[in-house]
Amino acid sequence: MADERARHFRRLRRLRNSARRWSVLAGGLGGAAAVLTPYAGLGLADAAWAGAAGSAIAVAAWRWVDHRALAAVPPPPALDPAEAAARSRARLVAAVERLPVGPGVVAEVRRVRSRLALRGTAAAEPWARLDRAALTLAGLAGRLTGLAEPAVREAAEADRSLRELATRVASVERAAKLTPQSTLNEVHATLVAQLEDGVAAYERLVVAAAGYVAEDARPNTEHPAAARLTEATDLLHGVASALAELRTPLRAP
Incomplete structure (x- = not known):
């Protein structure tokens, strides 16, 4: 605007x-x-x-x-610099997202920025693990259909919840450094434990999703392409043998 x-x-x-x-x-x-x-x-x-x-x-x-x-008519009031910067950033992001590779670039920039914001805190390592697991699940999402669709929706909700929890962990940790109190340290330890458990559960879900995709894609019989190649190979061997017999001169009785 x-x-x-x-x-x-x-x-x-x-x-x-x-x-x-x-x-x-x-x-x-x-x-x-x-x-x-x-x-x-x-x-x-x-x-x-x-x-x-x-x-x-x-x-x-x-x-x-x-x-x-x-x-x-009195002119409208001057726009706040922070709001003006936010609008400019939104226009830039919208312009980049219209490019063919724009959404992926914007998502990667946001992930890197979020990771840098948590650098040096206890939430940095779980956040990186969550990022890797989320990228893996995103690659499998197109094949998680049918009975697996509720699990995909649940994973999306869990991803948002865990990222919010990681942000809270970082905020509490920074506050605890300013005013070291036993209460904040206990809260921080509890939040970190919850984050670790949540990320571990998310990783187990991704492993289960990969297993589902692997089992769903595994055929019960030989792959059709391999069967056709085997038949073509046998046919070529037969033709070669027939040509060899035709070219071999008959022996006199």
């Missing part, structure tokens, strides 16, 4: 420039009509000159009226 204050002044500037252009055009046409009409009398061409001059004068007057009306 564009800055409303900047949009207001751009519109005001456009109206002023338009009013000036029409004023110059009206003056030129009016002067031409005033000078040329007495020389040839009133005719069709003079009516055209006069009509064009009158129209230009009217449009110029309307433009100046619009300009003065807009100038009388």
Whole structure:
């Protein structure tokens, strides 16, 4: 979304420039009509000159009226720098996401930024494990259909919950460093244990999902491509043997 204050002044500037252009055009046409009409009398061409001059004068007057009306309106307040930066960032992200590889690039940048924000805390290592497991599950998600779909939805909810928990762990850890108290340390230890257990459970879910995909893709019989290749090989061997027998001269009795 564009800055409303900047949009207001751009519109005001456009109206002023338009009013000036029409004023110059009206003056030129009016002067031409005033000078040329007495020389040839009133005719069709003079009516055209006069009509064009009158129209230009009217449009110029309307433009100046619009300009003065807009100038009388108080401009919107200046946009907060933080909000302006957020809007610029949102526009940049939207532009990148429209590219063919944009969504993947944006997701990777967000993952790296989140990982850097947790660097040096107890949540950094579980976060990295969760990232690896989530990427693995994302690669398997297209094949987790049917009975496995509820597990995929549950994994998405668990991923969001665990990331929020990791953020809380980092916040509590930073607060504990500022005011070392036994209560915060106990809370931090409890949160870290919950995060470790949650990430371990998520990893077990990913392993189970990989096993499901492997079992679902494993055929009960030989792969059709391998069977066709075996048949083609046998056929070629048979043709080669037949050609060899035809080319071998018959022995005299």
